Amino acid sequence: MNYGVKVEKRLYRPKWVSVLIPVAGLIMALIAGGFFLFLLGVSPFEAYSEMISSSLGNSYGLSETIVKAIPLAMAGIAVMLSFKMLIWNIGAEGQIVIGALATTAVVRYAYVDNSLLMFLMMFCAAGLAGGLWAAFAGYLKARWNVNEIITTLMMNYIALHLVDFFVYGPWRDPASLGFPMTKPYPEVARLYQFFGTRVHIGIIVAFLLGILFYWIFKNTRWGYEIKVIGENPRAADFAGINYVWNVVFVMFLSGAIAGIAGMSEIAGLQGRLQHGFSGGFGYTAIIVAWLARLNPLAILFVSFLMGALLVGGDSLQIVMRLPLSSTLVIQGLILFFILGGEFFRRYRIKIFKRKVK
Amino acid sequence: MEIIVAILSAAVRSGTPILYATLGEILTERSGVLNLGLEGIMLMGAFTGFSFTYATGNPWIGILAAFITGMAVTLIHAFLSITMGANQVVSGLAITMAGTGASSLLGRHYIGQTITGLSPVPVPFLHNIPVLGPVLFDHDPLVYISFFLVAGMTLFLGFTKAGLNLRAVGDSPRSADSVGINVQKIRYLYTIIGGGIVAIGGAYMSVAYTKMWGDLMTAGRGWIAVALVIFAIWHPLRAAFGSYLFGGVTAFQLRLQTAGTNIPTSLLMILPYALTILVLFFISVRQGKGILFGAPASLGQPFYREERD
Numbered sequence: 001m002n003y004g005v006k007v008e009k010r011l012y013r014p015k016w017v018s019v020l021i022p023v024a025g026l027i028m029a030l031i032a033g034g035f036f037l038f039l040l041g042v043s044p045f046e047a048y049s050e051m052i053s054s055s056l057g058n059s060y061g062l063s064e065t066i067v068k069a070i071p072l073a074m075a076g077i078a079v080m081l082s083f084k085m086l087i088w089n090i091g092a093e094g095q096i097v098i099g100a101l102a103t104t105a106v107v108r109y110a111y112v113d114n115s116l117l118m119f120l121m122m123f124c125a126a127g128l129a130g131g132l133w134a135a136f137a138g139y140l141k142a143r144w145n146v147n148e149i150i151t152t153l154m155m156n157y158i159a160l161h162l163v164d165f166f167v168y169g170p171w172r173d174p175a176s177l178g179f180p181m182t183k184p185y186p187e188v189a190r191l192y193q194f195f196g197t198r199v200h201i202g203i204i205v206a207f208l209l210g211i212l213f214y215w216i217f218k219n220t221r222w223g224y225e226i227k228v229i230g231e232n233p234r235a236a237d238f239a240g241i242n243y244v245w246n247v248v249f250v251m252f253l254s255g256a257i258a259g260i261a262g263m264s265e266i267a268g269l270q271g272r273l274q275h276g277f278s279g280g281f282g283y284t285a286i287i288v289a290w291l292a293r294l295n296p297l298a299i300l301f302v303s304f305l306m307g308a309l310l311v312g313g314d315s316l317q318i319v320m321r322l323p324l325s326s327t328l329v330i331q332g333l334i335l336f337f338i339l340g341g342e343f344f345r346r347y348r349i350k351i352f353k354r355k356v357k
Numbered sequence: 358m359e360i361i362v363a364i365l366s367a368a369v370r371s372g373t374p375i376l377y378a379t380l381g382e383i384l385t386e387r388s389g390v391l392n393l394g395l396e397g398i399m400l401m402g403a404f405t406g407f408s409f410t411y412a413t414g415n416p417w418i419g420i421l422a423a424f425i426t427g428m429a430v431t432l433i434h435a436f437l438s439i440t441m442g443a444n445q446v447v448s449g450l451a452i453t454m455a456g457t458g459a460s461s462l463l464g465r466h467y468i469g470q471t472i473t474g475l476s477p478v479p480v481p482f483l484h485n486i487p488v489l490g491p492v493l494f495d496h497d498p499l500v501y502i503s504f505f506l507v508a509g510m511t512l513f514l515g516f517t518k519a520g521l522n523l524r525a526v527g528d529s530p531r532s533a534d535s536v537g538i539n540v541q542k543i544r545y546l547y548t549i550i551g552g553g554i555v556a557i558g559g560a561y562m563s564v565a566y567t568k569m570w571g572d573l574m575t576a577g578r579g580w581i582a583v584a585l586v587i588f589a590i591w592h593p594l595r596a597a598f599g600s601y602l603f604g605g606v607t608a609f610q611l612r613l614q615t616a617g618t619n620i621p622t623s624l625l626m627i628l629p630y631a632l633t634i635l636v637l638f639f640i641s642v643r644q645g646k647g648i649l650f651g652a653p654a655s656l657g658q659p660f661y662r663e664e665r666d
Contacts, residue, residue: 140638154581157576286447328461331455339444339448342443343441
């Protein structure tokens with residue numbers, strides 16, 4: 001008997017494909033990551049069981065996972081917005097940092113002794129700063145077709161150096177023994193943390209954002225317009241959708257949400273601005289958004305998984321002395337397999353029987 | 358005068374890693390494939406270049422290892438974007454993440470180690486020319502090789518049949534296919550070779566420029582190279598000009614730091630990144646809206662023979 005294999009385009013897409021591909025991608029990425037660890041002389045079983053038990057195996061680990069998921073979910077929603085219209089905002093990292101910078105500025109220069117008022121001021125300042133930071137790149141893109149991937153990325157580096165300027169210079173805490181960090185925030189400027197854990201009120205903001213944008217994309221005309229621009233900018237133009245305005249506005253929203261993620265990270269968790277405080281949430285958010293297939297509700301769930309990966313990575317660093325970058329490798333691998341899996345959404349492989357004469 | 362010569366000479370040195378990365382990406386993009394993984398590929402190149410030089414004592418083995426590693430890493434991107442038709446932006450980001458992570462994971466035991474690396478070899482006679490001599494002809498051999506690469510690529514793209522085929526594939530794969538050019542094969546070939554050249558840029562950082570391994574030592578140069586490809590309108594000669602411009606800014610900024618100005622270091626460090634945005638802005642304004650002038654027309658789009666466009 002003779003069999004042949006052929007690749008053909010799917011005419012319809014069964015539901016299970018959309019679920020199976022990310023799951024299979026995740027599993028294959030973990031296998032490939034395990035192989036990489038094995039090559040480095042680290043037992044993958046030991047590493048993975050350490051990662052799982054530290055991130056999901058006890059209540060402290062679970063709460064830490066949620067703590068990491070909060071900025072990931074917000075930043076994931078931020079980049080999702082721009083990705084929906086095929087604008088590549090790779091600058092969530094910088095927008096997070098700028099949001100945190102603005103938050104710190106408010107705490108330093110506009111301090112009021114009322115935690116609700118303080119929260120609102122920090123919220124607005126971080127949103128505005130992150131939003132304008134991103135809208136600048138959006139305007140350049142929309143008006144002059146300046147490549148937004150490059151501008152948002154370059155602005156990440158600029159934002160990081162800007163924070164360094166403040167924490168090494170004028171804002172450095174004299175009591176920090178030379179460490180590049182500001183004074184701790186006063187209690188009034190800290191976000192509420194639930195029941196003695198480190199899970200802060202940012203989780204509510206993240207959930208509200210996820211639900212809000214799910215609703216917007218499902219039910220509103222504007223949400224539909226954004227999708228049209230993403231799928232066919234020319235058609236959008238013919239339909240009278242204002243491209244320039246939408247790009248600038250979506251980038252502003254995107255940056256604002258990332259900026260608020262920075263605010264919640266710093267006021268909810270770390271309590272002071274310091275060198276390198278974000279550690280790549282803005283980049284991981286890109287994976288979160290892509291894994292979630294740009295679905296706002298799925299982003300909430302995926303950010304939890306990614307949070308677990310990051311917490312697991314932290315404990316690998318402490319227990320097995322592997323650098324934090326190990327998780328970056330796994331993140332990259334996940335993307336590879338998801339991207340490869342996309343192929344099987346569009347095509348299917350058919351095994352057929354050849355007629356033997 | 359002497360300071361200017363010193364800065365110009367330093368501009369060539371610190372522009373060289375960016376130049377290699379830009380040239381490699383030009384080759385890749387000319388075939389119609391967008392590779393945004395430069396930063397990760399450069400870091401992998403910097404790491405393999407360093408570790409092989411460290412182990413063998415021969416910098417050329419390090420550079421060869423970097424070239425091969427760069428091609429191997431880029432093969433993943435080539436497979437995903439050419440064969441699987443995946444989103445090339447995301448695939449490139451994945452390469453950057455995995456490459457960044459892998460380089461710092463593998464390189465963790467090498468931090469703080471140093472190597473002899475490549476040292477300057479003045480070109481006989483030529484280095485005595487006033488100004489031009491010290492600026493261009495008093496460097497390590499990898500700098501001279503980059504001169505040849507610029508000239509070679511200019512000739513190759515402009516005046517050879519293979520170069521014409523490459524450009525045809527990047528501009529109109531359908532027409533190229535109809536005259537019997539194997540589009541997929543050409544795209545694989547130049548994407549991978551391009552990635553190898555990018556990795557040499559990374560190796561230059563560790564083997565010739567700093568002679569040590571540092572975590573994340575390319576510091577965004579890969580991304581600057583992506584921008585420079587646009588600045589160069591996909592042309593090798595302009596790539597050289599752009600790279601040295603950036604090298605000049607970096608050198609100038611280092612000079613200011615050592616001279617002990619009042620301007621804080623962190624603000625000076627912003628200069629090259631801000632300049633990238635500025636340069637990109639001017640080039641885009643000049644070209645107006647629409648497809649960038651000089652960009653390969655099918656950049657970033659996969660091609661399948663069996664399907665209609």
